[in-house]
Amino acid sequence: MSTTPAPRIAVIGAGPGGLTCARILQKHGITATVYDRDTGPDARDQGGTLDLHADNGQIALREAGLLGEFFRLARHEGQEMRQMDRAGTILFHHIPEQDERFKPEIDRGRLRDLLLNSLQPGTVRWDHTLQTISGPAAGPRQLHFTNGTTIECDLVIGADGAWSKVRRALSQVTPRYSGVSFLETWFHDVSIQHRDIAELVGPGSAAAADGDRGLFAQRNSGDHIRVYIIQRVPADWITAGGLTPQDTSGIRAHLLEHYRDWSPRLRKLITDNDGLYVDRPIFALPVPHTWEHNPTVTLIGDAAHLMPPLGVGVNLAMLDACELALAVAHHNTVDQAIRAYESTMLPRSTETAQLLDGAADDLLSAELPDFATTDHH
Template structure:
């Protein structure tokens, strides 16, 4: 009697794929890989999924972010949670505070509905196999030869080995250092973020000013972008052309709320009273967000064992494309890994698509952060996230 031949385990010789960063891009990549039966591990520096506030609201576009969600099998789930009413946009004249423009979405308009970043992240996390994300793993360096395997060295002294490292670790990517010496440069523009909670009850004037979507005003030197989030929250971004160290130069930190508020009231002295109210009524401290961008074009020599997606590859001005491109990158890379004969061929195919796309958009947006300061500009602006 012959012994049955054991069925081979297709994952036994599968390449060890490590995604660095559990943001929308990294999680989308992991989800699409798992849908195609490809094992993957995601490493993230945060202690857990509830470690910090995930930031504001995002608009996912039908021609990129939603394409990625379809590849992930999550488009219907996203549409069920999204806020199409968040596509409403208003423009105000800074001096008078008068409404000068308004876009109200059609009932069936779904080109770029809004979703809170935390809600999107939970949707992606819940779609992954248990244990996919290894929390508390802050990457310190990628070591080893370009031919592989690569050693991931974490800040706590632990290590892991990977045959392919995918850098989805944002603006200050540690994976990027294994591929490129490029560093983000300060754009000259800073966003100062203010939060408002329970707005319909506690801040009804601001709620009425912003409506269900966003509101923008600018005078050429400074601007304001206010955006309704889910859960009856509004975030306001005060957009100013200042040195990156403007707070420290004045002897301040973000904990000095009253001193910052007094400074802002002086800078925005010529603005209408309704708009200036956002400078005085915010709940809690401000958040300082200097805007950086990578050089255009940002290129590197393709390596078979490491690649980048999203802000790690093409950090740009915050004009509504960042998360959408990151998720499209992620889906394209995962699908290439699912279809190419080897990971090296997949990386080559992916980068040959990602680079021209991102370079074209980055060239269009190069220096565009200052455009947010112009009156009537920036209605499509959305805010960079950590």
């Protein structure tokens, strides 16, 4: 970027993609500011665990200079995977090799802290919810935040997830409901309070499905297990059934009826949870999702290509972040950098999205899925 003044770069969203992008830009001596709607780094639970793959997420961490630290924090045993039928019989069991490093697990919160702590102080501006983007397509752009702040920048990077506000500057498309919904629930202190479940799930993850219903359980650090109850239901199934999200006993009774022919051992994943159920309907962007090139705005991760949760989302977001940051570092103008980045990102994400189009249904399949050995989120 030596031939022109350094561009003013705004990254919207302090998730793994946005933070990875800012970190790699900083490693190349380029300043970027990240704006996030959360009031601070600990404003909310960051979600469960994820596996970072050698062929995408780990590439980004290597470029960010954080791969060694990631391997120290990661749970390599989390790569273990059990696939069961509804009777609880194990049909498939992957036990990782001692030195297997293809896709170790890390809690989202730990990954977020690793990335946050690698950034220069003050990089992330909390409590900044983007409202609108104005200014000519050629730039500079003005970002208007709900707290009354307005900032001017030369490059806007939308790393703001499924319901991206930045996307609206490029595309009128919105995510559509997949027909499949997750209900997330938690188990704490499992080695003492939930020994049966700890044994059933093991050190990694365990899944079961019968074609209409599924369960996916995943070990997190700190002796926690998260379970996702997977159903093919209307997006508003809780309220349509006369229930509220807070009505834990009502939802539990409904689920027990829905899973009545499953084994008692697996039904404990539905009934013995600590706390509420959290409704997570699965949305995806239409395939392919592309847009007219814009010289000052681009997207990474779910903002660009929201797909069903089958193990690629965070990995692709981090690879996008890495490639965009390197493009900015290696091109003379923001416009050239965006063109170079999108020329590889859009075909890659379209190809992956086509593979996963409708794949939310695979989460319910009684057949052993292809991703039993490769992807399992």
